[in-house]
Amino acid sequence: MALYGIDINTLPSHELTPAARGYILGKISEGRKPRELARSIGVPQSTISDTIQKSTIRTNQTSQHRVGRPRSYSDREERRIVIAARKYPTIRYANIKQEANVEISNETIRGILKKHYIFHWISKKRPFLTKQTAKVRLDWARARVSWTEEQWKNIMWSDECSVERGSGKKPVWIWGTPSQKWEKDFITEHRTGKEISVMHNGYSAGSYVEVLEDQLPEYYKPGMKFMQDNARIHTAKATKEFLEEHGVETIEWPPYSPDMNPIEHAWIHLKRLVYHVCPDIEYGPKNQTVREDLEYALQEAWLHISDELFDSLGRISAKERKAIVEKYARYKLSEPLDVPLPPPLESPIKALSGPVDAFLCEEEECSFISINRSVIGQHCNQAHDWKWKKEDSEHWKKVKAQTFFTGRFRRYFVVHAAEDHSIAVALGQGDKDSAAAIKREWSEARAKRKKELEIADEKVAKTDRTGWFNRTCWPEHLAQRNTKRLAHASRPPDRDERLLQQAMKVVDLAMEKSVAGLSTLAVETRRWLRSAKREEIDVRPMARLQNPESQNR
Structure with missing residues (x-):
């Protein structure tokens, strides 16, 4: 194996390659000193020494097997x-x-x-299929499982697709270091909000017939079958009359089966080619000109789709089609009504979504459950002839429920959740004793608090007969008030009430600032403010401060 120079940009934690170790040993055998060699190739001298010491026990200078970090699980x-x-x-x-x-x-x-070959991925989506719909799809596939390629070529496929500006772009892959992830040159920007969308000729049955008049005569030939799904514009009276008038034979199509139409796979290629044909269309304003440009780009992109792509869509051998049909035919299809549910009041199933609030019909031998109050009310009215009355305002009870289903039709079953208080649970003797002790403690604490409020009420009830107290009209104002609550609200804060203590300090500081500001008033004005009579100036303005009860207030 040829040797090559050591890359000095390798990370410090990476070990040397066998070629690098061979290079070091070769230079040492030539008489190079370890310190000089380490400096020249940019590695620590200890690495050079370690390579020399272990050269005799290594096979082809490869690293020996390591035990590794011990497992953190059994x-x-x-x-x-x-x-x-x-x-x-x-x-x-x-x-x-x-x-x-x-x-x-x-x-x-x-x-x-x-x-263990178990991987994690986002669940694939498909249209909701009932038992009848799935059977129709399977029968349709079985009837055509042995079709030849020539038979499939006689099918003229059709579909509609709306295109929104910005959709269909390929994700941009970037080469760089992790620290460059959020740099400007490494970010792909995209527009937010509702974008311009185009669907040629709209969505109505009339516009669909116009498309058929323009396209079908050019491509449809006798013996071919025209495929269209069960959308409303396809089953409309005008569409049927046009196809019958022009002798166009259609193929029966199973409902809710867009995944069986091979032309569906062409739309992603069309959307991507739009940006190849017109790269600047993404950055234009939202106006009619850009909409027209998008329509033009779509038509040009359609012409750029190769015939090989259309030929490859849905191309699958008869043997493969038969294997697929046999595989899925083994599965047993069941309607939600046929699926057995767990017994009620069991613990919630962790793999399902969490329990939700639901309503259970209270009629005997009726297990109807709904999460909608209107639906449960309608059920009770129609099934049990229940009508709203003051004494019977609800013919159901609140429960916690789960479901196995995610589609439009769901069946729920009752579970016992920890926070569910609507289900009576039998208590043991030990639980009853604990509950009784808690109730006693609560009653004692409540009686103690009531006594404290009564004492506080007596203090507040004391009437101050001074002129200032009468002038404020407090006796009349407090006559119809709940003095217990007022006493509780006006009490000094406790030690653990930190926020109230801070609020009291702020109020005291504000009062000090206010009183300090009064010193700028004239003397006669200050004496008049302290007077109990508005028309007279108090001759003894400091007398009120000599009353301890007034000071406390």
Whole structure:
């Protein structure tokens, strides 16, 4: 193996390659000194010494096997992690740790599952399929599983797609160091908010017929079958009349099956070619001119799509089609009504979404559950002839529920959640004793607090007969008030009431500033402010301060 120069830009934590070690040993055998060699190639002298010492025990100067860092989990914990992931495919990392009773990082869990060929990805989406819809799709596939390539070429595929400016762009990959991730030259900017979108000829049945009149006569030939999905514009009366009038034979298409249309895979190529044809279209303003440019770019991009791409769409051999049909035909399809539910009042299933508030019908032998109050009310009215009355305003009770389903039709089952207070739970003798002790402590604390408020009420009830107190009209103002609450609110703050203590200091400081400001007033004005009678000046302005009760107030 040819030797080459050592890269001095390698990270300090990386070990030398076998070629680099051979280079060092070769230079040492030529008589170079370790210090001089270390300085010339940019590595520590200790690395040179270590390479020389271990050269006799290394095979081809490769590193020896290392034991490595000890595992932070046992074999039993590893099995629990794998079982949890296989049993609950949607389980989160936190729930895996709880199920396996381990305290390890998410990266370690990912490595364990990867070792067992279990990977993590975002769930694929597809249209909601009922049992009847799935059966129609399967029957359609079985009837055409043995079609030849010539038979598939006689199908004229069709579809509609709206294009929004900014959609369909490929992600931009960047080469750089982690510290450059947020630098300006390494960032791809995109617009926010609603963008300009284009769908040629709109969405109505009339515009669809116009497209058929323009395109079908040029490409449709006798013996071909025209494919269109079950959108409203395709099943409209005007569309049917046009196809019958021109003798266009259509192929029956299963409902909710856009994934079976091969032309769906062409739209992503079309959207990407738009930016190849017109690169500057992304940066224009939102006006009619840019909309027209986008329409032109779409037409040009469509012409740039190669015929090889259309030929490859949906190209699959009869053998492969048969294997796919047989694989999915083995699965048992069930409607939500046919799926057995767990018994009520069990613990929530961790792999599902958390329990939600729901309403359970109170009729005997009726297990109808809904999360919508209007729906449960409508059920009680129609199924049990219930009508709202003052004494029977709700014919249901609140419960916690979960569901296995995520589509439009859902069935819920009742679970026992810790925060659910609507379900009666039997208490043991020990629990009853604890509850009784808590109630006694609460009653004693409440009685003690009531006594304190009564004492405070007696203090507040004392009437100050001085002129100033009568002038403020406090006796009349407080006559119809709850003096207990006033006494509680006006009490000095306790030690643990830090915020009230700070508020009291701020109020005291404000009062001191206000009183200090009064010194700038005229003497007669200050004496008049201290007087109990508005028309007379108090001859003894400092007398009020000699009353301890007035000072406390």
